[in-house]
Amino acid sequence: xxxQTTAASSHNVDSGGLGRRLFSGAAGRNIGLVIALLxxxxxxxxxxGGNFMNPDNFLVILxxxxxxxxxxxxxxxxxTAGGIDLSVGSVLGLASVIxxxxxxxxxxxGFWPLMVVAAIAVGIVAGLVNGVIIAYGKVVAFMATLxxxxxxxxxxxxxxxxxxxxxxxxxxxxxxxxxxxxxSWVVWIFVIVAVAAWFVLNRTTFGRRTVAIGGNATxxxxxxxxxxxxxxxxxxxxxxAAGLAAVMLLSRTTAGTSTHGQLYELDAIAAxxxxxxxxxxxxxxxxxxxxxxxxxxxxTNVFTQNNLSTSVQLVAKGIIIVxxxxxxxxxxxxxxxxxxxxTAPAAS
Amino acid sequence: xxxxxxxxxxxxxxxAQALAGVDLEVRAGEVHCVLGQNGAGKxxxxxxxxxxxxxxxxxxxxxxxxxxxANPVAxxxxxxxxxYQELDVxxxxxxxxNIFLGHEISRGGVLKVGEAHERTHELMRRLGHPDLSPSRExxxxxxxxxxxxSMARALSHDIRLMIMDEPSAVLDSGEVDxxxxxxxxxxxxxxxxxxxxxxxxxIDRIGDRITVLKDGRSTASNLPVKRTPTRELIALMTGxxxxxxxxxxxxxxxxxxxxxxxxxxSLGTVFQDVSFEVRAGEIVGLAGLVGSGRSEILETVYGHxxxxxxxxxxxxxxxxxxSVTDAVEANMGLSPEERKSQGLVLEEPIYRNATLSTFTxxxxxGLLNERAxxxxxxxxxxxxxxxxxxxDKITRTLSGGNQxxxxxxxxxxxxxxxxxxxxxxxxxxxxxxxxxxxLIRDVAASGTAVVIVxxxxxxxxxxxxxxxxxxxxxxxxxxxxxxxxxxxxxxxxMKGSAA
Numbered sequence: 001x002x003x004q005t006t007a008a009s010s011h012n013v014d015s016g017g018l019g020r021r022l023f024s025g026a027a028g029r030n031i032g033l034v035i036a037l038l039x040x041x042x043x044x045x046x047x048x049g050g051n052f053m054n055p056d057n058f059l060v061i062l063x064x065x066x067x068x069x070x071x072x073x074x075x076x077x078x079x080t081a082g083g084i085d086l087s088v089g090s091v092l093g094l095a096s097v098i099x100x101x102x103x104x105x106x107x108x109x110g111f112w113p114l115m116v117v118a119a120i121a122v123g124i125v126a127g128l129v130n131g132v133i134i135a136y137g138k139v140v141a142f143m144a145t146l147x148x149x150x151x152x153x154x155x156x157x158x159x160x161x162x163x164x165x166x167x168x169x170x171x172x173x174x175x176x177x178x179x180x181x182x183x184s185w186v187v188w189i190f191v192i193v194a195v196a197a198w199f200v201l202n203r204t205t206f207g208r209r210t211v212a213i214g215g216n217a218t219x220x221x222x223x224x225x226x227x228x229x230x231x232x233x234x235x236x237x238x239x240x241a242a243g244l245a246a247v248m249l250l251s252r253t254t255a256g257t258s259t260h261g262q263l264y265e266l267d268a269i270a271a272x273x274x275x276x277x278x279x280x281x282x283x284x285x286x287x288x289x290x291x292x293x294x295x296x297x298x299x300t301n302v303f304t305q306n307n308l309s310t311s312v313q314l315v316a317k318g319i320i321i322v323x324x325x326x327x328x329x330x331x332x333x334x335x336x337x338x339x340x341x342x343t344a345p346a347a348s
Numbered sequence: 349x350x351x352x353x354x355x356x357x358x359x360x361x362x363x364a365q366a367l368a369g370v371d372l373e374v375r376a377g378e379v380h381c382v383l384g385q386n387g388a389g390k391x392x393x394x395x396x397x398x399x400x401x402x403x404x405x406x407x408x409x410x411x412x413x414x415x416x417x418a419n420p421v422a423x424x425x426x427x428x429x430x431x432y433q434e435l436d437v438x439x440x441x442x443x444x445x446n447i448f449l450g451h452e453i454s455r456g457g458v459l460k461v462g463e464a465h466e467r468t469h470e471l472m473r474r475l476g477h478p479d480l481s482p483s484r485e486x487x488x489x490x491x492x493x494x495x496x497x498s499m500a501r502a503l504s505h506d507i508r509l510m511i512m513d514e515p516s517a518v519l520d521s522g523e524v525d526x527x528x529x530x531x532x533x534x535x536x537x538x539x540x541x542x543x544x545x546x547x548x549x550x551i552d553r554i555g556d557r558i559t560v561l562k563d564g565r566s567t568a569s570n571l572p573v574k575r576t577p578t579r580e581l582i583a584l585m586t587g588x589x590x591x592x593x594x595x596x597x598x599x600x601x602x603x604x605x606x607x608x609x610x611x612x613x614s615l616g617t618v619f620q621d622v623s624f625e626v627r628a629g630e631i632v633g634l635a636g637l638v639g640s641g642r643s644e645i646l647e648t649v650y651g652h653x654x655x656x657x658x659x660x661x662x663x664x665x666x667x668x669x670x671s672v673t674d675a676v677e678a679n680m681g682l683s684p685e686e687r688k689s690q691g692l693v694l695e696e697p698i699y700r701n702a703t704l705s706t707f708t709x710x711x712x713x714g715l716l717n718e719r720a721x722x723x724x725x726x727x728x729x730x731x732x733x734x735x736x737x738x739x740d741k742i743t744r745t746l747s748g749g750n751q752x753x754x755x756x757x758x759x760x761x762x763x764x765x766x767x768x769x770x771x772x773x774x775x776x777x778x779x780x781x782x783x784x785x786x787l788i789r790d791v792a793a794s795g796t797a798v799v800i801v802x803x804x805x806x807x808x809x810x811x812x813x814x815x816x817x818x819x820x821x822x823x824x825x826x827x828x829x830x831x832x833x834x835x836x837x838x839x840x841x842m843k844g845s846a847a
Contacts, residue, residue: 205711212704215693222652222684222691223704223758224676282695 030276033291036324040298048305057301059183065297066190067248069290071261072268072275073197074241076289078234079272080201082214082281083134083141085235087148088242088268091126092261094156095119095246100165100256105172112171119250120243126152127239131232145235149265156258165256176251186248193244198286210234214281270317271296274324295320350409351376351508351540352397352428357406358564359392366392367403368564374509379531379541381551381573384561385585385779390544393561394511397542398430399423429502430511437494437501439487444468446486447501471500474537475530492523499530510534511542516550528554546777548578549803560584577834578806585778594810595786597829598793600630605663607797608680608766610649613658618644619821621658626766626797631788633812633829634801635837641821642801643685646768649799650682651675662766676705678766681759683752685770685801691755692743699725699739702757728757732787749780756787767791769800773807785811805834817841 044052051057071088078085098104099119108114126148133144167173176185201207209230212220221227242261250256273279274295275288299320303313354372358365367389374380384390395401397408399417408415410426417423423430437446444464453460453467468482475496480489486497495515502510512531516524531541531554545551551558555573559566560581567584579593604627614620619641626632634642647653649660654670661667662678675682684690692701699718702725703710710717710724722739729737732753743754752772759767772788773781788811792798802808808815809829817825817832819841 203716204714205708205716206714208700208707208716211696212693212700215695216689218684218690219693219701220704221672222650222682224673225704226673282693 030285030288030291033275033288033295033324036320037291037295037298040295040302044298044302044305048302052302052305057305059187061294061297061301062187062190063184063252064300065293066186067245067252068264068267068271068297069190069293070193070241070245070248071264072271072289072293073193073286074238075265075268076197076272076275076277076284076286077201077210078141078238079269079277079279080214080281080284081210081231081234082217083231083234084269084279085127085130085145085238086142086265087126087130087145087152088238089261089264089266090149090152090156091123091239091242092246092249092264093258094126094152094159095122095243096250096256096260097156097160097165097258098122098256099246100167100250101159102165105167105169108169108172110171112169112175115169115172115250116244116247119246120240123239123241123243123246124236125239126242127236128232130239131235134235135228135231153258160256160258162258167250167254167256172251173254186251189244189248193241194286194290201284201286206230206233211282211284214278214284216282267296270321274321292324295324350374351411353407353409354397355407355409357393357396357408358404359396359401360404365564367396367406370406370561370564370566371569372559372566373570374540374542376508376540377535377538378556379535379543379554381543381545381555381558382561383546383548383551383558383581383585383778385546385777388561388585389564390561391513392564394430394513394542394544397423397511398428424505424507427506427508428511429505429507429509430513431495431498431502431515432513437486437497440485442483442485443472443480443489443497443500444482446497447471447504449501451504467504468500471503472496474503474533475500476526476533490523492519492526495519495527496530499534503534507539509540509542511544513544514546515543516545516547524550547775548581548778549774552578552804562587578804579810582778582781586782588782593782593785595789597631597813598629598789600627600813604628604630607663608649608799609659609661611659611661613645613648613660614656615641615644615648615653616656617821619648619818622823623658624816624823624826626799628765628795628797629792630814631792631798631800631812633808633815634799634818635805635808635815636818637841638803640818640841642818643770644821645818646682646770646799646801647684649675650680650768652682652684676762679762679764680766680768681705681762681764682768683755683759683770683772685774687748687751687755687774692751694742694744696743697740698729698743698746698754701743701754702728702739702761705758705762724761725757728760729753731760732757733783747777747780748775749777749784752776752780752784753787756784756791760791764796766797766799769798771802772800773802773804805837809834809837 071092075085075088096119099115104115104118130145130148133139134141179185180188201210209220209225212225213227213230217227246260249260271292272289275285275292277284277288296317299316300313303316350373352374354370357367357370359367370389370393382390382393392401396403397417399420399422408417415426417426438449441449447468448464453464465482472478472480477496480493486494489497515527519527534541543555551573558571558573558576558581560568562585582593583589606625607628608626611623613622622645624632634645636642644653648655651667651670651672651674659666662680665678667678668674688694693704699722703721707716707721710720725739726737729739734750734753743751746754769788773784776784788798800808800811809832812829815827815829815832816823817837817840824840
């Protein structure tokens with residue numbers, strides 16, 4: 001009897017606050033982004049017509065988004081924990097160079113995934129160095145990863161001697177030329193990484209630790225969480241993601257070079273923050289990051305379809321970053337007001 | 349002669365008797381604290397004194413003469429200014445414009461900006477903030493500085509009495525220190541302050557006399573702060589018996605196992621050679637003044653700070669110095685001094701804070717089991733009588749007392765052998781305090797060794813079985829709590845520091 005009453009009353013609450021529930025759910029937090037994306041698609045449709053509005057073009061957009069997407073997902077974890085990683089672009093460049101070294105490609109003749117393993121390993125090692133310097137060397141993340149940004153780029157130049165290294169491993173090329181259900185493997189990798197990352201961030205102890213450290217590192221430490229060790233894992237994860245992204249870029253460009261991934265760190269951070277992950281940590285959203293990346297990729301595509309210069313693109317990108325962040329804040333405030341405190345300590 | 353005398357004040361709103369007979373006497377230059385739980389009538393009293401409400405009966409005497417305070421402007425003209433909890437400054441105006449809002453200095457309708465700025469500067473200097481420029485926009489100021497502007501506005505009138513309604517509610521601890529300095533300056537200029545708060549520790553620091561309200565009545569008037577023990581205040585505010593404020597101690601059997609053993613623990617120059625033992629079911633208190641090293645001792649025992657020498661043993665297991673993880677694995681828990689900045693992830697729901705040290709235990713091969721976490725949290729919330737018992741409520745929205753309960757819930761779910769409590773009742777209102785005292789006793793009675801630190805010596809004496817008196821980073825004495833009085837502790841501390 002009492003159970004029935006409870007069920008009935010909670011049902012009432014549900015229907016009464018349906019609108020609020022929509023807004024406070026994960027989808028609601030991203031609603032600004034979805035709207036922005038739809039507007040952009042509308043603009044593309046109107047200005048470029050069928051050239052924009054066809055399945056092939058959407059696949060192009062997805063392929064465009066995939067590399068940055070994987071990088072941004074790694075960065076999402078670091079930012080959620082209150083850190084920052086500026087080195088991911090350079091680490092991607094370094095990984096692309098190492099994975100395409102001639103003798104390594106030869107060694108991988110019979111077993112092309114060795115190239116993938118090499119690239120990811122490079123990223124993980126770079127992340128390990130970042131993490132140890134930050135967690136145990138007590139260097140602020142901004143500076144430590146800025147140093148890695150410079151150093152990894154330099155190392156990539158040393159190894160490649162500033163030459164472009166063509167990918168000629170047939171196994172590697174064949175795999176990435178093939179597709180699944182008409183969709184490129186590069187896109188599938190992005191999808192798999194996104195789903196896995198969502199699961200890890202929201203459903204595992206690793207994700208819980210990440211959010212707790214970003215929300216209050218001291219409290220996490222005093223509750224017995226090994227904050228330093230987890231910090232190292234986070235930078236390794238961001239590095240590893242950059243390594244995987246390097247493989248994806250290698251397959252698209254069929255060449256490894258030390259200039260790969262330049263300014264990717266900024267694109268990734270922009271997508272993460274536009275997506276709604278708090279730069280100060282404590283809240284992270286993989287869905288938001290994916291939408292953020294798609295937003296920028298679509299923008300680029302719309303501009304290209306209309307033969308507009310990249311300079312105009314950059315200006316528009318800047319405006320979008322500001323507009324999207326403001327929209328996010330608008331919804332975040334609404335959410336904060338919806339949750340009224342039980343005792344009001346008049347915080348102003 | 350008293351500056352303000354209130355006799356038998358009553359006020360009824362519909363069927364609610366907000367004031368049912370309040371007596372109050374305020375002298376020039378004193379800080380007179382008005383204490384009471386929520387709904388005791390504090391706000392109605394303030395509003396009556398500031399002219400916003402008219403009393404139904406009773407007398408208000410100002411400088412010896414019976415007066416009627418018709419409206420807020422009349423109150424200001426008499427010399428009574430009120431600073432409300434919600435800051436009443438205009439963000440878009442400058443500091444000077446805010447201060448002279450409603451009584452601008454002008455001639456023939458033309459503002460005399462120069463003079464206003466000069467007088468503002470003078471006021472800010474009086475309040476100890478000569479650095480704030482009169483032309484600065486108020487919207488850019490911190491809540492603490494907005495409060496200063498609000499005070500300066502009051503002072504721009506020729507006032508004799510300032511009423512402050514929970515001024516510390518919006519401030520952090522550093523800003524509270526500054527507020528107290530300003531209050532000190534006001535009183536040294538002969539201005540009286542009525543200070544409303546439910547934080548006993550603040551009243552202890554700045555109050556001269558206390559009037560306690562309960563159910564619209566003054567249950568005690570004009571008590572001197574220095575000679576009124578905390579437990580008496582709590583009893584007056586809650587209506588409980590003085591003897592019941594601290595629940596009775598459970599006798600610890602002499603053969604109870606020693607759970608925590610601290611030996612010759614030192615931390616650089618902060619404290620040296622601290623040794624003590626705590627048995628299962630025993631509460632040991634560290635008593636001492638601020639800066640004596642009590643909190644640091646607790647944090648070092650826990651591994652939050654790395655001991656320079658000495659050992660900590662829990663159930664025979666030697667802990668790794670400077671490793672909180674090791675301490676938590678040995679079933680030690682800490683409720684830190686600064687709950688908000690050190691204890692809780694405020695933007696997360698209650699259950700995630702309650703299981704912050706145990707969520708891995710609920711998880712299976714890295715997969716969270718939030719259902720089990722919510723269930724365990726729910727059980728504790730009911731046990732601790734935290735209302736509403738909603739594990740998904742965001743922790744920031746809870747009151748201080750409820751946040752402290754979440755900290756207790758965390759360690760109760762974890763199941764600790766040693767529980768370290770640093771200032772467990774700071775910022776907790778009086779009704780909730782008595783509840784926390786009972787809960788802490790219950791935790792000990794279940795066999796946990798408890799160590800408690802509090803800046804209120806009486807709280808330590810009331811809760812602990814044994815007390816270590818600490819001063820200048822040394823343990824001066826170790827005694828049974830029953831054999832000590834607050835006076836003894838202070839005596840020991842003074843002598844110890846002098847030696």
